[in-house]
Amino acid sequence: MTDFFKGIAPIKYEGPETTNEFAFRHYDPDEVILGKRMEDHLRFAVAYWHSLAYEGGDPFGGQTFLRPWFGAGMDQAKLKADAAFELFDILGAPFYAFHDLDARPEGATFAESKRNLEEITDYLGNKQASHKTKLLWGTANMFTHRRWMSGAATNPDPEVYAYAAATVKAMLDATHKLGGQNYVLWGGREGYETLLNTDLKAERAHAGRFLQQVVEYAHKIGFKGSILIEPKPQEPSKHQYDYDVATVYSFLKDFGLEKEVKLNIEQGHAILAGHSFEHELALANALGIFGSIDMNRNDYQSGWDTDQFPNNHPEMALAYYEVLRAGGFTTGGTNFDAKLRRQSLDPADLVLSHVGGMDTCARALRAAAYLFEDGPLEAARKARYAGWEREGAKAMLAQPLEAIEKAVLENNINPQPRSGRQERLENLWNHYL
Amino acid sequence: MTDFFKGIAPIKYEGPETTNEFAFRHYDPDEVILGKRMEDHLRFAVAYWHSLAYEGGDPFGGQTFLRPWFGAGMDQAKLKADAAFELFDILGAPFYAFHDLDARPEGATFAESKRNLEEITDYLGNKQASHKTKLLWGTANMFTHRRWMSGAATNPDPEVYAYAAATVKAMLDATHKLGGQNYVLWGGREGYETLLNTDLKAERAHAGRFLQQVVEYAHKIGFKGSILIEPKPQEPSKHQYDYDVATVYSFLKDFGLEKEVKLNIEQGHAILAGHSFEHELALANALGIFGSIDMNRNDYQSGWDTDQFPNNHPEMALAYYEVLRAGGFTTGGTNFDAKLRRQSLDPADLVLSHVGGMDTCARALRAAAYLFEDGPLEAARKARYAGWEREGAKAMLAQPLEAIEKAVLENNINPQPRSGRQERLENLWNHYL
Amino acid sequence: MTDFFKGIAPIKYEGPETTNEFAFRHYDPDEVILGKRMEDHLRFAVAYWHSLAYEGGDPFGGQTFLRPWFGAGMDQAKLKADAAFELFDILGAPFYAFHDLDARPEGATFAESKRNLEEITDYLGNKQASHKTKLLWGTANMFTHRRWMSGAATNPDPEVYAYAAATVKAMLDATHKLGGQNYVLWGGREGYETLLNTDLKAERAHAGRFLQQVVEYAHKIGFKGSILIEPKPQEPSKHQYDYDVATVYSFLKDFGLEKEVKLNIEQGHAILAGHSFEHELALANALGIFGSIDMNRNDYQSGWDTDQFPNNHPEMALAYYEVLRAGGFTTGGTNFDAKLRRQSLDPADLVLSHVGGMDTCARALRAAAYLFEDGPLEAARKARYAGWEREGAKAMLAQPLEAIEKAVLENNINPQPRSGRQERLENLWNHYL
Amino acid sequence: MTDFFKGIAPIKYEGPETTNEFAFRHYDPDEVILGKRMEDHLRFAVAYWHSLAYEGGDPFGGQTFLRPWFGAGMDQAKLKADAAFELFDILGAPFYAFHDLDARPEGATFAESKRNLEEITDYLGNKQASHKTKLLWGTANMFTHRRWMSGAATNPDPEVYAYAAATVKAMLDATHKLGGQNYVLWGGREGYETLLNTDLKAERAHAGRFLQQVVEYAHKIGFKGSILIEPKPQEPSKHQYDYDVATVYSFLKDFGLEKEVKLNIEQGHAILAGHSFEHELALANALGIFGSIDMNRNDYQSGWDTDQFPNNHPEMALAYYEVLRAGGFTTGGTNFDAKLRRQSLDPADLVLSHVGGMDTCARALRAAAYLFEDGPLEAARKARYAGWEREGAKAMLAQPLEAIEKAVLENNINPQPRSGRQERLENLWNHYL
Ligand SMILES: [Co+2]
Ligand SMILES: [Co+2]
Ligand SMILES: [Co+2]
Ligand SMILES: [Co+2]
Ligand SMILES: [Co+2]
Ligand SMILES: [Co+2]
Ligand SMILES: [Co+2]
Ligand SMILES: [Co+2]
Structure with missing residues (x-):
């Protein structure tokens, strides 16, 4: 046990009016919404990399955080795990x-990396056994070490492909051992810096085959969780193959994986790809590949992935509304892929950034759920498309063009536009927020 | 015959050193490159909408151009056609x-719109018969009139779907009649302004079925050209279903059309979607759906679709290199989806903007072709992936993960990165420019 | 009197729980906040151009709205004025x-334009006399007509400069006659499409002299209102001289106008310039040139000026907080430079878009005012800079570098960073929202 | 002496047709253009940080380069200096x-940092004495160490201000000792991460006073070089006070420094601020504060500062044209603030990236100079504004608005727009490229 969080007690729900900074104002795990406890709706996860491993560096500056567990040995790794579960x-x-x-x-x-992984995941497994917190997902970092600089599964060098395959196998084994509910692949180096030196077609084929191998192996070991791809358009690479939801779907279709693999969708990555978060969620739902979310927020003013904690509940409500329309999470959850600003040095910052993020999500979920339950938005949507329920409308989809033209001519069809009522629907939303 | 271009003689190739503004410096139609005449490589097309119909308006200002053919009647339409062929x-x-x-x-x-279309396309057909210029493609404008404000095939109102079906049929008939080599669909209103009032899944299904109907009809009438989709991420809509090459491909796969439909890729739209033009071309080629290009340039400093004439030959060379890698155009070509700046009022501006664009493309093609012919870039690319030709490399793709891990452990595989040589390849390019 | 808004009664405050769409939920004009009525804090203005004159066009489509007052004559102008005051x-x-x-x-x-202006402003003056609504500001449109295509005061043609001078004089006279509290200049065409044909230095000098002439004239006629510049970085021009707050300030300083001219700051323009709205407000306040605001919102996903009604109260609260820090509005106010989406066809849309915008602003103001009144954010800010109140800190600013170096060496100064507490301050904000 | 560049001989000019990768194709130092040697026009500088100190890291990955001089001691520092001069x-x-x-x-x-600086700059001074390469500029890094995380001169903690003052003094002394021709300040941390914890007005005042202190000290020690500010809008900070040229100018005016301080303008930073490089150069020239350039290129597709070597000579030609219009460099020069891509591991990459960049600049300069010498662009610009040379035009600038209105009315002035000829001027450019 560390004393890093000394003096910080477990955070309790105290309601919106509390003046206690170390309390939840909106996240009440046991509150039942749409027939389910809030905790079971949101399924929050803390990200080890940002909250335990990030040292505060940015492209123009080095470490700002001083954590007792920073360092390269197994002792520090265990101290980090201790602190992690204290935070959880x-x-x-x-x-x-x-x-x-x-x-x-x-x-x-x-071999040594693998042994280290086994040792630390045994340690984490013991932690899990004595704590409430379980593993939402595991993933392999195939972007930091210099061996990955030109890609992992898409590397020009087949030895790197082999190393990547072994790495994912090891981490999938570890995730399975720890009862992880999902396994995530994020391909930060699966892209290119310049087309000039890139065989895009070959790399795409390798990426596809790699994913098939992963899925086959997951079946073989009896991993019951979901395999998830996390799209991102760029950064660190100039261009990444898993650009956005639609791009990943095209890829899954080509490799016959659209029933096997789902998506882990991140707010900041949606923004970088020129979409809204809710768009990516709605599209994934429409395509049947919605899995989980990486919750954070990007700064609209910055062109890179800022991975901040969410703090705008009206925006997040739009996202959770799409999660509810998709039926909510099954194996997925709300993972905070969010990091402290590098000036936020204190243990209290680390705790309270999560508290604020959890409250923002809770408030957003509650608003979304009430609106979803009451139904006026879905009713308005339905009314807008009601014409398609009228006689002959759907039949037209089966007709040849010339038959439709004939009907237009004979009936002198001259459609009159109807208001889209966007501002009224925005007002409706604000009634729930 | 109009006197709009009075005093402007046909443009001839005079070579790079000419000081005659009204001459081609780089575009020599008869120059043979890679065994084909330059004209047959580039297959330039003039866009009627920008060059004949655009009045000079922008979101903050109205008409600046004064053209004798502006106006609503059939006489003006014919005068416009006369001027068009004079420009061609x-x-x-x-x-x-x-x-x-x-x-x-x-x-x-x-019915009246259709009769007008038939009359004017007869007129255009006569023009074609007596001129060199043929029809690269036709398309239906389903975005300007207020009836399309909420979409054409994706409209909530099935009457609009019907009207769209009849409209495309009429224009596909017209294109067929005129011997058009392609038929293009660009879905500027096939998207949404707000997700709040949108049934994304239903709209996507309607768009897919619509496209199938178009393809079926094209087969029925014996249209031998290509059906092309032109991707664009946004503008006029906040979000368009045909976002980019990968998105359209995912759509084609879902509706079984990936062998039936190809892409018309526009430089400016690639930029708006967060890609480079050459990326979109390379991807379309890798996916087997490359068709044609809309040549223009977007201002990197502006966030909207500026549709300017290209003037940076090094950039365009990267694009034509991908066209060459894809085997060059078959039914496709280089359509100038580019408009004069609204301050460029004079007939000479209209001519010389095209001359500059054609010269930029010609210069770009020549550089790309020489580099492609000489082969050093392809040789470098091949060398980078040479490891995949070594024994066992491809076999690994058929192995299960555990076998690959075993090999990594047994052979203590520890891949060492090799230089990607990006700057050297950029220098190589500059040697050809 | 028109019957355009038939059946729509004046909007009343009914509180957050009302289910009446045609009621204010947050805007209670008479509620006293920080010692001032809410109406006097917010000073809402309706924009004639968007709400009465906009026809629903966008770069890819024409008119969608059908308004009885559309048309070119004086009768329609008066009908428009009637409808305007009905909306107000x-x-x-x-x-x-x-x-x-x-x-x-x-x-x-x-001359005719001027006579028309005099006639319609007499008519508007009569309207004002019998209605509550007064004129916040007037401005001259020097961007729509083709004569302005290359600029107004910055036009290469001095005749256009003269026409611009006469136009501003006429509109400043009219604004003065109507008791306008401000006069605004927005230079949509005061910029360039290409540097190649632009004498940037000369154009800047002309713009500066023009502004001096306007200020001199305002003094001469006894106009007591504020002269305001509205910054915008681009659109319609590729680059505009009034790029952002800092740029306009540099311009005012060069022409000795920093005490004479203030700024009208628009949310959407702040975004286009790469800033946040609150940044531009805070900077204008720091520079002593804060005047008024154009309230709207830009779509972060679109690269152009979408001029939507605001609907995110947490964002707007950050803006009103800066307004409060600047001491609130004097002659300025909250002008809705916001337009309906072009699919929002109905009279009810026109009313309710404003209602939603007003409610968003009211909610934002209330939260900002409570936080400002309670003071915890200002206390935290003060505490962060408390070191500058310590002995010797400010004195250091008057010392030469070598003396400061000496002190660093002698005292072995080795500053230790302290947490910036960003997330905690964001949580604090959310407590008030 | 190191053997890092073993086998790489000094690069010589061999002309455009050479197939030798290790030769200049366009940069011929002794070629005389516009009466000056090319070397004296371009005044190339190599950036120590990118070319010697950068280890290949990015936000998602660590070191990729293996350089014998990496490490923390004085021996490595001297080895680095040896390698640096070998590269030069x-x-x-x-x-x-x-x-x-x-x-x-x-x-x-x-104190220790200062002693180290003195030792290594003595070493560099000795190097300079025996080599051709001189110091273009020095600068203090006040952004990497954690003490700077909240700013240097704008830090909430006056101890950091003191440390910054001492740091700049030490480095300005060192630059002076080495005969540096300029001293640069770049304020990467002089900005904010959130307005919530920032006293923008106080920070701006501190920054202004700091700069005055630096200028005063430079005068005192007889530093004859230029003091330069390098603008950048953001990154690493969310928002930086030295946003762009216009912003820095407003700041210089406020602190009476517009005659004392000039600008070092970077291509990538211009892009990040929403401008073109040539815009920033033209504006600095118009304002009389043009100093030097940081040459590189940003990837338009990425939203962060990619600092790549330039490779598009048409773009760079636009920049050098503005440099020529400003009279060329005096103390300034062309500093390659450009780094290898992190996959470019080899010594040859380090050399050839510079060779390509130098060639691109040389080619650009040559085109710009020929166009400038021939004069057609300046003639066209002059002709466009010729109206201002006509009688009465400039006199109008001294008149009151009412006199101008009178003239408009009496002469029935009705200005007719004239073509801006943008495309023709773009074609003209392409004739020189
Ligand atoms: Co993530
Ligand atoms: Co991220
Ligand atoms: Co196009
Ligand atoms: Co376009
Ligand atoms: Co405005
Ligand atoms: Co606006
Ligand atoms: Co720089
Ligand atoms: Co930079």
């Missing part, structure tokens, strides 16, 4: 998520 | 492209 | 704002 | 530029 306990977080590299020291060889 | 003659353009609305007066009813 | 009455708007061109028919000559 | 010799670079932190080990105290 304080927050009452039902889940966490991690990369291999977040938790274990990098070894000099693959 | 001056430029020696082998092709043109148009929307129904560019060429015919809008009627009070669908 | 329904909303209880204390102010409106307009361009000359919004209200009067354009004449064939300057 | 190979390139024939007339200048270099560096931050204190690039060249010296960071000490545990300010």
Whole structure:
């Protein structure tokens, strides 16, 4: 046990009026909404990489955080795990998520890295056994080490492909061992810096085959969780193959994986790809590949992935509304892929950033759920498309063009536009917020 | 015959050193490159909408151009067609492209619009018969009139779907009649302004079925050209279903159309979607759906679709290199979806903007072709992936993960990165420019 | 009197729980906040151009709205004015704002345009006399007509400069006659499309001299209102001279106008310039040139000026907080430079878009005012800079560098960073929202 | 002497047709253009930070480069200096530029850091004495160490201000000792992450006073070089006070420094601020504050500062044309603030990236100079504004508005627009490229 969080007690729900900074104002885990406890709706996870491993660096500056567990050995790795579960306990977080590299020291060889991973995941498993917090997902970091600089599964060098395959196998084994409910692949280096040196077609084929191998292996070991791809358009690469939801779907279709793989959708990545978060969620739902979310927020003013904690509940409400329309989470959850600003040095900052994020999500979920339950938005949507329920409308979809033209001519069809009522629907939303 | 271009003689190739503004410096139609005449490589088309119909308006200002053919009647439509072919003659353009609305007066009813279309396309057909210029593609404008404000095939009102079906049929008939080599669909209103009032899944299904109906009809009438979709991420809509190449491909796969439909890729739309033009071309080629290009340039500093004439040959060379890698155009070509700046009032501006654009493309093609012919870039690309030709590399793709892990462990695989040589390849390019 | 808004009664405050769409939920004009009525804090104005004159066009489509007052004559202009004041009455708007061109028919000559302006402003003056609504500001439209295509005061042609001078004089006279509290200049065409044909230095000098002439004239006629510049970085021009607050300030300083001219700051323009709205407000306040605001919202996903009604009260609260820090409005106010989406066809849309916008602002103001009154954010800000109140801190600013270096060496100064507490301050904000 | 560049001989000019990758194709230092040697026009500088100190990291990955001089001691610092001058010799670079932190080990105290700086700059001075390469500019790194995380001169903590003052003094002394021709200040941390914790007005005042202190000290020690500010809008900070040229100018005016301080303008920063490079150069020239350039290129597709080597000579030609219009460099030069892509591991990459950049600049300069010398663009610009030379035009600027209105009415002035000829001027440019 560390004393890093000394003096910070577990956070309790105290309601919107509390003046206690160390309390939830909106997140009441046991509140029942749409027939389900809030905790079971939101399924919050803490991200090991941001909350335990991030040192405060940015492209123009180095470490700002001083954490007792920073360092390269197994002792520090265990101290980090101790602190992690202390944080989880304080927050009452039902889940966490991690990369291999977040938790274990990098070894000099693959074998050593693997042994380190086994040792630390045994340690984490013991932690889980005595704490509430479970593993939402595991993932392999295949972007930090210089071996990945030109890609993992899409590397021009087949040795790197092999190393990537072994790495994912090891981490999928570890995730399975820890009862992880999902396994995530994020391809930060699966892209290119310049088309000039890139065989896009070959790399795409390798990426597809790699994913098939992962799915086959997950079946073989009996992993019951979901395999998730996390789209991102760029950064660190100039262009990444998993650009956005539609792009990943096109990829899954080509490799016959659209029933096997779902998506982990991140707010900041949606923004970077020129979409809204709710768009990506709605599209994934329409395509049947919605899985989980990485909750954060990007600064609209910055062109890079800022991974901040969410703080605008009206925006988040639009996202949770789409989660509800998709039927809510099954294996997925709300993972805070969000990091402290590098000036936020204190243990209290680490705790309270999560508290604020959880409250923002809770408030957003509640508003979305009430609106969803009451139904006026869905009623308005339905009314707008009501013409398609009229006789002959759907039949037209089966007709040849010339028959439709004939009907237009004979009936002198001259459609008159009707108001889209956007501002009224926005006002409706604001009634619930 | 108009006197709009009075005093402007047909443009001839005079070589890079000429000081004659009214001459081609780089575009020599008869120059043979990679075994093909330059004209047959580039297959330039003039866009009727920008070059004949655009009045100079922008979101904050109205008409600036004074053209004798502006006006709503059939006489003006014919005068416009006369001027069009005079422009084509001056430029020696082998092709043109148009929307129904560019060429015919809008009627009070669908029937009247259709009769107008038939009359004006007969007129255009006569023009074609006596001129060199042929039709690269036709398309239906389903975005300007208020009936389309909420979409065409994706409209909440099935009457609009019907009207759209009849409109496309009419224009596909017209394109077929005129010997058009392609038929293009661009869905500027096939998207949404707000998700709040949108049934994304239903709209996507209607768009898919619509496209199937179009393809079926094209087969029925014996249209031998290509059906092309032109992706664009946004503008006029906040979000369009045909976002980019990957998105359209996912759509084609879902509706079984990936062998039936190809893409018309526009530089400016690639930029708006967060890609480079060459990326979109390379991806379309990798996916087997490359068709044609809309050549223009967007201002990187502006966030909207500026549709300017290209003037940066190094950038365009990257694009034509991908066209060459894709085997060059078959039915497709280089359509100038580019408009004069609204301050460029004079007939000479209209001519010389095209001359500059054609020269930029010619210069770009020549550089790309020489580099492609000499082969050093392809050799470098091949060398980078040479490892995949080594024994066992491809076999690994068929192995299960655990076998690959075993090999990594047994052989203590520890891949060492090799330089990507980006700057050297950029220098190589500059040697050809 | 028109019957356009038939059946829509004046909007009343009914509180947050009302289910009446035609009621204010948050805007209670008489509620006293920080010692001032809410109406006197917010000073709402309706924009004539968007709410009365906009026809629903966008770059890819024409008119969608059908308004009985559309048309070119004086009768329609008066009908428009009647409808305007009916809208103002329904909303209880204390102010409106307009361009000359919004209200009067354009004449064939300057003289005729001026006579038209005088006639319609007499008519508006009579309206004002019998209604609550007063004029917040007037402005001259020097961007729509083709004569302005290359600029107004910055036009290469001095005749256009002269026409602009006469136009502003006429509209400043009209604004003065109507008791306008401000006069606004927005330079949509005061910029360039290409540097290649632009004498940037000369144009800047002309713009500066023009502004001096306007200020001199305002003094001469005894106009007591504020002269305001509205910054915008681009659109319609590729680059505008009044880029953002800092740019306008540099310009005012160069022409000795920083005490004479203030700023009208628009949310959407702040976004287009790469800033947040609150940044621009805070900077204008720091520079002593804060005047008024154009309230709207831009779509972060679109790269152009969408001019939507605001609907995110947490964002707007950040803006009103800066307004409060600046001491609130004096002659300025909250002008809705916001337009209906072009699919929002109905009279009810026109009313309710304003109702939603007003409620969003009211809710934002209330939250900002409570936070400002309670003081915790200002206390935190003060505490962060408390070191500067310590002995010797300010004295250091008067020392030469070598003395400061000496002190650093002698005292072995080694500053230790302290947490910036960003997330905690964001949580604090959310407590008030 | 190191053997890092073993086998790479000094680069010579061999002309455009050479197939030798290790030769200049366009940069011929002795070629005389507009009466000046090309070397004296371009005044190339190599950036120590990118070319010697950068390890290949990015936000998602660590070191990729393996350089024998990496490490924390004085021996490595000297080895680095040896390699630096070997690189300068190979390139024939007339200048270099560096931050204190690039060249010296960071000490545990300010005193130790200063001693280290003195030792290494003595070493660099000896190098300079025996090599051609001189110091273009020095600068202090006040953004990497955690003490700067909340700003240097704008830090809430006056101790950091003191430390910054001492740091700049030490580095200005060092620059002076080495005969540096300029001293640059770039304020990467002089900005904010959130307005919530920021006293913008106080920080701006501190920044202004700091700059005055620096200027005063430079005068005192007889530093004859230029003091330069390098604008950047954001990154690493969310918002930086030295946003762009216009913003810095407003700041200089407020603190009476517009005659004392000039600008170092970077291509990538211009892009990030929403401008073109040539715009920023033209504006600085118009304002009389043009100093030097940081040459690089940003990827238009990425939203962060990519600092790549330039490779598009048509774009760079627009920039050098503005440099020529400003009279060329005096103390300034062309500093490559450009770094290798992190996959470009080899010594040859480091050399050839500079060779390509130098060639791109040389080619650009040559085109710009020929166009400038021939004069057609300046003639066209002059003709466009010729109206202002007509009688009465300039006199109008001295008249009151009412007199101008009178003239408009009496002469029935009705200005007719004339073509801006943008495309023709773009074609003209392409004739020179
Ligand atoms: Co993520
Ligand atoms: Co992210
Ligand atoms: Co197009
Ligand atoms: Co376009
Ligand atoms: Co405005
Ligand atoms: Co606006
Ligand atoms: Co720089
Ligand atoms: Co930079």
